[in-house]
Amino acid sequence: MEVAELQEALGPEQPGFRAQQLYRALYHEQAVDLIQISTLPSKLRQELAARHTLGLPACERRYQSADGTRRYLLKLADGRTVETVLMPETGRDTICISTQVGCAVGCTFCMTALMGLERNLTAGEIAGQVLYVARDNGLLPERARLNIVMMGQGEPLLNLPNVLKATRLLADPEGVGIPPRRITLSTSGVIPAIDELGREPVRPKLAISLNASTEEQRLELMPITRKYHLSDLLEACRRYPLRPWEKLTFEYALLKGVNDSDADARRVVKLLANLNCKVNLIALNPGPGIPFETPDPERVAAFQAIVRRSMPCFVRKPRGRDIYAACGQLKRVVSDLVPSPDTRQNSPANVPPHSALR
Ligand code: SAH
Ligand code: SF4
Numbered sequence: 001m002e003v004a005e006l007q008e009a010l011g012p013e014q015p016g017f018r019a020q021q022l023y024r025a026l027y028h029e030q031a032v033d034l035i036q037i038s039t040l041p042s043k044l045r046q047e048l049a050a051r052h053t054l055g056l057p058a059c060e061r062r063y064q065s066a067d068g069t070r071r072y073l074l075k076l077a078d079g080r081t082v083e084t085v086l087m088p089e090t091g092r093d094t095i096c097i098s099t100q101v102g103c104a105v106g107c108t109f110c111m112t113a114l115m116g117l118e119r120n121l122t123a124g125e126i127a128g129q130v131l132y133v134a135r136d137n138g139l140l141p142e143r144a145r146l147n148i149v150m151m152g153q154g155e156p157l158l159n160l161p162n163v164l165k166a167t168r169l170l171a172d173p174e175g176v177g178i179p180p181r182r183i184t185l186s187t188s189g190v191i192p193a194i195d196e197l198g199r200e201p202v203r204p205k206l207a208i209s210l211n212a213s214t215e216e217q218r219l220e221l222m223p224i225t226r227k228y229h230l231s232d233l234l235e236a237c238r239r240y241p242l243r244p245w246e247k248l249t250f251e252y253a254l255l256k257g258v259n260d261s262d263a264d265a266r267r268v269v270k271l272l273a274n275l276n277c278k279v280n281l282i283a284l285n286p287g288p289g290i291p292f293e294t295p296d297p298e299r300v301a302a303f304q305a306i307v308r309r310s311m312p313c314f315v316r317k318p319r320g321r322d323i324y325a326a327c328g329q330l331k332r333v334v335s336d337l338v339p340s341p342d343t344r345q346n347s348p349a350n351v352p353p354h355s356a357l358r
Helices: 003-010 016-028 042-051 123-136 140-145 160-171 191-198 215-221 230-239 262-271 297-308 332-337
Strands: 058-064 070-075 081-089 092-096 100-102 117-120 146-150 183-187 205-209 248-254 277-283 313-315
Touching: 003 016, 058 123, 070 123, 081 123, 092 123, 123 140, 123 146, 123 160, 140 146, 160 183, 160 191, 183 191, 183 248, 191 230, 215 230, 248 297, 262 297, 277 297, 297 313
Parallel strands: 092 146, 146 183, 183 205, 205 248, 248 277, 277 313
Antiparallel strands: 058 070, 070 081, 081 092, 100 117
């Protein structure tokens, strides 16, 4: 809840600064219990605790990858579960959060698509994933090092009002306090919502899932292309109002023999010409029900070499594939395929090799 909503929940008899105090306690200090918010008078705390619960997600399961990645299955107030992933790295940590339970977009290479859409997450549930994972790992004292990516389950631009509200809660220095330039939203290309996002004063950085070098190819992989054509999507990117420090990111999942040729790479360069952007390549993360294969590292390197001549181009390291935590692998029903949950040690001995899961 934002300050105005807290003010309303507190009632007109409370002075305005109480709502601000409560807001700070909830999002900045990460209170876990209303009764313990010591900045509020104890009578008010008791009244609040009697009438409200915080609705923070609870951890249903936690999976530990050999590479340090942790995947969380978090339980929401209505009993549904959602997935959040922590990717620790020296110097910075990234939390990948979900914006919907499941996804309606139906990309043919993505395991989340197999779930369909169950429901939108609320702003509190979106920001709550960050609060939970950060607290579980003691990351908040160094919140300036945290990166947030909205690349978990769901299409964030099909839940835009809640995504924007969550961004404000996360970015506000009095709230969670993670600067907007450290928050990234990834979309399959919902054009009207990209325009809407561009008009927001507080908004995450924008990443676009390109994944194809022609309209026909993209239609096969991402059925949303039927509604929002590739050429129109790139037009929307051209008119998107970037902030002075900002670049667009294009993500490209490489699928063996489908979209990974030298000709594809050259077409990508042409499509993105004159855009202030960088490209992130992701070699397909495989999974049950996904009818594609991962290209060899040499193919990925050759693709990168072509794109890199014209614009910055990086290969995203696969993270947590062994626990189904990598891009496009979030689909909770696979949880019985992965090593026993909550193995807190980081030892490879606890985790079967990747090949056991392919
Ligand atoms: N719905 C949003 C954000 C979540 S998907 C979107 O599509 O952008 C996050 C990223 O994972 C997208 O770039 C998507 O193309 C990529 N992805 C999905 N399935 C994948 C897979 N099996 N292997 C590699 N990347 C995948
Ligand atoms: Fe949804 Fe993104 Fe997966 Fe496509 S890639 S099905 S938009 S989560």
